[in-house]
């Protein structure tokens with residue numbers, strides 16, 4: 001791993017590597033669909049709140065003894081909706097870059113365990129937020145959360161049920177398609193491909209004793225398994241390209257797709273995008289795609305926030321790496337399907353056939 005990433009990151013690699021080995025810093029994403037009192041939330045999470053581009057988050061007080069501390073378990077309201085969701089702040093950014101509107105049809109291609117789906121639901125169903133003054137008035141948007149793995153889809157179902165109230169859940173559908181073979185062509189305004197990837201941080205964190213701070217329990221050290229190799233990176237890149245190619249076809253002309261990974265390997269990030277641009281970059285092609293000029297954040301204030309958070313521009317997107325930002329890693333790129341391009345394969349507006357579809361209760 002070291003020679004490969006030293007070549008990519010040069011003298012930055014040792015610092016980045018140690019940052020990747022540190023515990024992930026989680027924030028609590030406040031659930032605006034939950035009816036627990038603000039007082040109760042602040043009592044458990046403390047006063048440190050921030051508004052990250054319209055999403056309310058609590059940062060966690062880090063204990064001075066370096067123990068990592070505990071993660072307060074979110075209480076539920078009377079309808080069983082939980083008050084907050086623990087996640088890496090970096091995971092907020094790809095869904096925010098989609099700039100989801102209230103009437104959008106949204107597809108989350110690789111959705112489990114569901115953190116980014118929850119973020120997208122907050123944007124899409126903002127009228128349903130407690131105290132919004134327009135609660136319960138549906139604005140017409142819908143969210144499809146797809147996950148190929150049955151066990152992970154079960155977890156996704158749990159998260160969606162725990163974090164969304166019934167009226168919102170009725171506008172959410174769970175499917176179990178292979179993301180490389182999506183068939184709902186030309187149907188969606190916004191698509192998120194948060195692709196399976198090498199997850200170097202995860203691999204590096206498995207080397208040596210770990211502590212699961214979210215449950216405050218010590219975990220036995222897993223055996224050191226060298227799951228990482230340049231070959232494995234390339235193999236992920238192939239799958240990522242296949243999913244991305246298939247997902248792009250699900251966009252309506254004019255629609256936007258965010259491609260993201262938590263890999264620090266450029267072959268899984270900008271290179272995958274480059275391959276897609278080689279295939280779909282011709283504006284006269286059946287499907288024409290380009291990188292969105294605004295990279296998902298047209299407002300200069302938001303771009304300033306990204307900078308303050310330590311995000312860095314890459315050739316085609318952004319990345320947030322833990323040596324500069326304390327969060328991540330995450331990479332994302334915003335692609336837009338150029339108006340006028342025609343969908344290939346099934347007719348525009350076709351509904352998926354053969355999808356494992358589940359209604360959430």
Ligand SMILES: C[S@@+](CC[C@H](N)C(=O)[O-])C[C@H]1O[C@@H](n2cnc3c(N)ncnc32)[C@H](O)[C@@H]1O
Pocket residue numbers: 091109110111112113114115116117146147148149152177178179180194195196197243
């Ligand atoms: C990085 S994780 C997604 C994390 C999720 N977006 C979140 O924020 O909680 C990638 C997911 O893609 C799923 N996956 C892998 N191959 C897939 C495929 N061909 N089609 C759809 N999903 C796939 C994996 O099971 C995994 O759950």
